[in-house]
Amino acid sequence: MHSRQLNRREFLKLLALPPLVTLGSALPKLGVKPLEDQQRPNFLILVFDTFSAPHMTLLGYPRNTTPNFSRFAQRATVFHRHYSGGNFTMPGTASLLTGVPPWAHRGLHLYGRVAETYADRNIFSAMGEDYFTSVYTHNPIVQGMFDQFERHLDQFTPMGELAILSEALSERIFPNDFMLSFWGERLLRGSGSESPASLFLSLISEDFDSFTPEDLKQRYKDQFPLGLPNNTVGSFFILEDAMAWIREQALNLPRPYLAYYHLFPPHEPYMTRREFVGRFNDSWKPEPKPVLIFHQNRSEAYLNDKRRQYDEYIAYVDAEFGRLYDFLEGSGALENTYLIVTSDHGQLMERKIHGHVTGTLYEPLVRIPLFIASPGQTDRQDIYTPTSCLDVLPTVAHLAGKPAPEWCEGTILPGLGGEPQEERSLYVLEAKKNPRLLPITTGSLAWRQGRYKLISYFGYPGVTDDFELYDLENDPEEREDLYTSRKGLAAEMSGALMNKLDEINRLPIRS
Amino acid sequence: MAINADHLCAKLSHKREYFGLFLLCLLPVNLWELLVFFYRASSMRLIMNAWEIAGVIAYLFAFALVEALFVFVLLFIASLLLPERMIATRLIPIGAVLIILASLAVSLIHLHDPWDVKFITLKRWEMLCTGSALILTGAFIFWMQKNERVAGAIRAVAERLEVLAGFYLGLDLLGLGVVLVRNLL
Numbered sequence: 001m002h003s004r005q006l007n008r009r010e011f012l013k014l015l016a017l018p019p020l021v022t023l024g025s026a027l028p029k030l031g032v033k034p035l036e037d038q039q040r041p042n043f044l045i046l047v048f049d050t051f052s053a054p055h056m057t058l059l060g061y062p063r064n065t066t067p068n069f070s071r072f073a074q075r076a077t078v079f080h081r082h083y084s085g086g087n088f089t090m091p092g093t094a095s096l097l098t099g100v101p102p103w104a105h106r107g108l109h110l111y112g113r114v115a116e117t118y119a120d121r122n123i124f125s126a127m128g129e130d131y132f133t134s135v136y137t138h139n140p141i142v143q144g145m146f147d148q149f150e151r152h153l154d155q156f157t158p159m160g161e162l163a164i165l166s167e168a169l170s171e172r173i174f175p176n177d178f179m180l181s182f183w184g185e186r187l188l189r190g191s192g193s194e195s196p197a198s199l200f201l202s203l204i205s206e207d208f209d210s211f212t213p214e215d216l217k218q219r220y221k222d223q224f225p226l227g228l229p230n231n232t233v234g235s236f237f238i239l240e241d242a243m244a245w246i247r248e249q250a251l252n253l254p255r256p257y258l259a260y261y262h263l264f265p266p267h268e269p270y271m272t273r274r275e276f277v278g279r280f281n282d283s284w285k286p287e288p289k290p291v292l293i294f295h296q297n298r299s300e301a302y303l304n305d306k307r308r309q310y311d312e313y314i315a316y317v318d319a320e321f322g323r324l325y326d327f328l329e330g331s332g333a334l335e336n337t338y339l340i341v342t343s344d345h346g347q348l349m350e351r352k353i354h355g356h357v358t359g360t361l362y363e364p365l366v367r368i369p370l371f372i373a374s375p376g377q378t379d380r381q382d383i384y385t386p387t388s389c390l391d392v393l394p395t396v397a398h399l400a401g402k403p404a405p406e407w408c409e410g411t412i413l414p415g416l417g418g419e420p421q422e423e424r425s426l427y428v429l430e431a432k433k434n435p436r437l438l439p440i441t442t443g444s445l446a447w448r449q450g451r452y453k454l455i456s457y458f459g460y461p462g463v464t465d466d467f468e469l470y471d472l473e474n475d476p477e478e479r480e481d482l483y484t485s486r487k488g489l490a491a492e493m494s495g496a497l498m499n500k501l502d503e504i505n506r507l508p509i510r511s
Numbered sequence: 512m513a514i515n516a517d518h519l520c521a522k523l524s525h526k527r528e529y530f531g532l533f534l535l536c537l538l539p540v541n542l543w544e545l546l547v548f549f550y551r552a553s554s555m556r557l558i559m560n561a562w563e564i565a566g567v568i569a570y571l572f573a574f575a576l577v578e579a580l581f582v583f584v585l586l587f588i589a590s591l592l593l594p595e596r597m598i599a600t601r602l603i604p605i606g607a608v609l610i611i612l613a614s615l616a617v618s619l620i621h622l623h624d625p626w627d628v629k630f631i632t633l634k635r636w637e638m639l640c641t642g643s644a645l646i647l648t649g650a651f652i653f654w655m656q657k658n659e660r661v662a663g664a665i666r667a668v669a670e671r672l673e674v675l676a677g678f679y680l681g682l683d684l685l686g687l688g689v690v691l692v693r694n695l696l
Contacts, residue, residue, distance in 0.1 A: 109558040177693045180563060184570025187551060188544075195621040197547035197571055199540050199614060201578050202621075435557045511560065 037130070040256040041375060042337040043396050044328075046246075047096070047260070048317055049089065049139055050267035050356060052346030053082065053367040055314055063280055065314045068322025069341070075373055076339075077381040077415045082370035083388050083448065084345045087430045088356050089141045092344035092368075092389065093262065097122050097145065099393030099408035102429040103440055103504045106511075109432050110357075111141055111186070113148060113179060115510035123393045124152035124258065126405050132257040134249060136162065138231050138242070138264035142344075143171070144179040155253075159235060162242050165216060167234030186233075222274065229271040231264045239265055239320040246324060250333040258396070262344070265317050268355070270309035272316040279315055280308045286350070289479055292468060293457060294359045295352035307349040336375050338399060340392065343368040359430055361446035361455050362478055366428045372416060374399075385420040386448055387413055423450050427500070433460070439505035447497050448472070454483075454493045458501070467494050525598050532586060532606045534676035535669060536579040539614035541679040543621075544571045566693065572686025575679070582610070604665040605652055612648050 053059050058070040059080060085095025085102050094107030098118045105114040124133045134155040135146050143159050150156060158175065160166035174181035190196030216228050216236055223238075230236045242263050249259055285304050298306075321341070328334045346365045347356055356365055370387065372395075390410030397404050398412045412418030431443030442459030451473035457466040469483040469490050483490045548571060555564055586606055590598060593605075655661045 112558045174690075174694050176695075177566075177690075180566040180693070181570055181690075183555075183559075183567045184574070187547060187567070187571060188574055190547075190621070194551070195547055197544045198574065198578055199543040199617055199621070200582055203617065433557070437560065 037256050038336060040130075040336075040401065041399060042253070042256050043258045043340065043400070044246075044250060044337055045258070045260045045340045045342070045392075045396075046321070047093070047262040048266060048321075048341070048343050048369075049262065049264050050345060050347050051314070051317070051343035051369055052348075052364045053343075053369045054346070054364045055311060056369055059369070062284060063282070063311050065280075065311050066318045068318045068325065069369070069371070071322065072325050072341070072373065073371055074380050075377050076371045077374070077377075077383060077413075079370040079372075079383045079387050079413070081384060081386040082342070082368055083386065083426050083428055084343070084366050084368045085389050086428060087345050087358065087361055087365045088432070089139060089344050091429060093142050094118075094145060096342070096344065096389040096392055097124075097149070097260075099123070099126075099390050099405070099410045101390065101409060101427055102431065103507070104409070104510070106436050106509065107145070108429075108434060108436055111144065111179070111183060112436060113144060116148075117510045119148045119151070121405065121407050122149050122152065123260070123396060124149050126393060126397050126402065126408070127258050127400060128402065130256070131400065132254040134253055134257060134259040135261070136242075136245075137262035138162070138235060138237055139262055139267075140168065140171075140178075140182055140231065140233055140235075142262045144182065147178045162245055163235045163237045164228065164241070165234075165236040191233075224271055225274055225277060227269070227271045229265055230269065231267070232269065237264070239263065239317065243320050243324045247327050247331075247333075250328055250337070251331060255336075256400070258400075263317075266310060266313040266347075268310070268313075268347075270306075270313040272309070272312040273319075276312045276315040276319075278312070280311045287479075289350045289477065290481070291351045292481065293463070293466065296354065296358075298352045298354050303349045303352070303354055306354050310347060310349065334373065334375065338375065338396075339371075339373040340396075341369060341371045342389070342392070344389075359433075359444045359457060359460060361428050361430060361444050363453075363472070363476070366446065372413070374416070381415050383413070383415050383420070385414055385422050386424060386426050388426050391418070425449050437509055437511055439509070440501065441505075445497065445501060447493070447500065449493070452489070452493065453478070454490075454497055456494065456497050456501075465494075469493065525595075525602065528598060528602045529583075529587065529590075531603050531669070531673055532590075533579065533583045534673045534680065535603070535607055535610050536582040536586070537575065537676045537679045537683065538672060539610060540575045540579045540582070541572070541683070543614070543618060544575050566689065569686040569689035569693070572683045573690045576683040576687055579683075586610075601656065601662060603669050604655055604662040607665055607669040608652060608655065609648065612644070612651075616644055 055061050056066045056069060057064050058066060058073050058078065084092040086092045088110065090107045090109060090112050091102040094105045094114045095101060098105045098114060098121060100118070102108055105118050107114040127133060132154050133152060134157070135153055136157040137143050137146065137159060140159065146153065146156055159171055160168070166172070168182065168185060170181035170185040171178055188196060188198040189202055196202035220228050220238070228236045229238060242261070246261055253259060286307075288300055328339065345356055346368055348354065348358065348360065348362060348365045350364070351360070351362070353360065358365070368389070370392075388410060390408070391413045392410070394404035394408050394410045395413040395416050395418065398417050404412065411421070414420040426448040428446040429440070429443060431440050434440050434442045444455060444457050446453060446455045451471055453470045453472050455468045457463050467483045467490065468481045469486060470478045470480070471482060472478070548568065552564070555567065559567070586609065590602060590606075593602070655665065
């Protein structure tokens with residue numbers, strides 16, 4: 001073979017190559033637009049935290065909480081029986097973003113993390129290098145997940161960027177090690193009734209904390225008389241800022257893009273805008289439901305008041321979403337863009353329980369909205385077969401013209417390329433008391449199969465193999481537990497669910 | 512008392528005394544952090560692996576160093592009011608008494624959650640409590656000042672505690688190193 005030595009000029013040219021290649025690969029990370037591809041669709045995913053589907057007017061709620069979502073739904077696919085993977089942010093969002101159930105991704109705990117395998121197996125990695133990926137969240141739990149997925153994110157906007165005030169120092173000082181530093185900060189500051197680990201400085205911090213929000217409350221009292229919306233861990237924001245920022249992103253992001261924006265409202269505290277305060281001071285009160293397990297001893301009056309506040313906060317979310325939707329429509333930003341609206345989990349205000357930090361898995365906690373407006377869609381499409389948040393990832397991949405990843409356990413959504421599966425099994429898991437890397441022996445597992453839903457509570461102190469069974473077709477509000485009256489069906493389904501749990505626990509646990 | 516440069520330099524010559532005082536500041540700060548950490552450790556164990564928990568402890572240790580430094584600076588500034596002779600003989604006993612009493616008071620505030628004391632906006636009864644504590648502390652320091660045996664005993668205890676505090680200093684520096692490595696590499 002003929003070979004020759006490089007001369008000095010050629011050698012210098014070669015030396016210039018590696019920096020150029022490095023610069024080229026870094027361009028998208030620096031915010032420089034890659035080549036525009038107007039043919040492939042964009043995806044704008046809006047997640048509103050703690051948005052319970054049963055509280056939406058268009059899904060049957062008696063209060064007019066969501067007129068703008070109803071308007072949007074006229075040109076979208078509406079999934080009436082869509083389920084989260086869990087009953088709080090970590091499992092719900094992790095399942096949405098990874099397309100696998102909680103027992104696989106192991107995001108089981110508040111401020112937990114998903115198994116490291118899923119740092120490269122998620123909706124952002126599934127879109128490949130040819131899609132520009134952009135994320136933002138008000139929620140530190142989701143921020144921790146973004147940290148794990150960072151190598152697949154082209155634009156990762158920090159939580160504090162859209163906050164009026166962010167008291168969390170960890171994000172600003174230690175952006176490269178957010179989750180552990182956030183945990184450290186939480187311990188040092190203390191939370192709720194927990195003593196702070198910082199002996200002296202926490203006192204001063206408490207002093208300043210008590211001043212600043214009050215000052216903010218005064219400044220914004222005309223718009224937000226109840227106080228400024230916040231994420232309960234020191235970040236204060238208004239939805240208007242987030243919506244204005246999203247508008248800008250929808251116009252300017254390099255195409256094709258996948259944008260995932262996870263906004264905190266209507267998660268409590270319910271700090272709605274002035275015009276919605278008292279909007280639902282009506283006489284409507286839902287019929288009390290049977291109190292079965294894990295009750296917090298909340299009175300009906302308390303729960304009804306919380307329900308009213310939650311509904312009024314939803315009305316604020318709805319109004320801001322309406323403004324955003326009108327802008328996106330009017331500006332042409334949706335011409336080649338799928339607009340996906342969903343949530344991570346719901347909220348419960350019944351059975352003497354308020355909130356979502358509970359072991360229960362009733363419908364208001366786990367049934368979440370899912371609306372997908374396709375480019376050019378002019379009519380409403382209603383899907384009544386049960387679907388799961390696991391299905392969003394393969395559906396987005398399918399619509400982008402990519403194969404669904406083989407590790408993903410969801411299926412393509414009906415109405416968007418998938419087939420309706422009436423008898424499909426859907427599972428929701430809550431296991432925050434179970435160690436992350438051990439088999440699931442303490443928790444709650446709900447199984448929806450056709451018209452029936454079985455909930456199993458296992459491993460809790462004082463609870464031995466407790467089950468509830470509901471016929472959701474005849475009893476969508478889960479008022480009548482059929483577990484004792486339908487013995488045959490109950491035995492068959494509980495046996496199958498326990499087998500499923502055994503099967504789950506035989507799977508390898510990824511750390 | 513006027514503080515000029517010479518006066519300050521003379522006081523700063525007592526480096527050993529000041530270093531001892533700094534070590535004493537490390538003690539309650541680290542002890543409290545470890546107490547709270549172990550109280551929460553069982554819930555962290557559910558979520559994190561051993562390395563992640565070690566990472567969180569590193570942040571706590573690194574912060575303890577900052578917090579101890581903050582307390583030390585306050586005491587250092589206060590010590591500038593003392594005559595030079597007292598710094599040589601009484602700095603450690605007085606500092607130790609102040610640190611121990613302040614730590615006990617603040618621990619009580621943290622443990623008794625409903626008190627929710629805000630020092631910048633003290634209520635009347637909180638002002639009474641704080642005032643009484645300050646008067647008692649002042650009286651104790653005055654008594655110690657007059658009584659060589661009490662001062663000697665406190666100094667002896669403080670010197671023995673310095674060994675333990677030195678161990679915490681090592682851990683805090685290690686924590687700081689871990690935090691720097693995790694964030695810079």
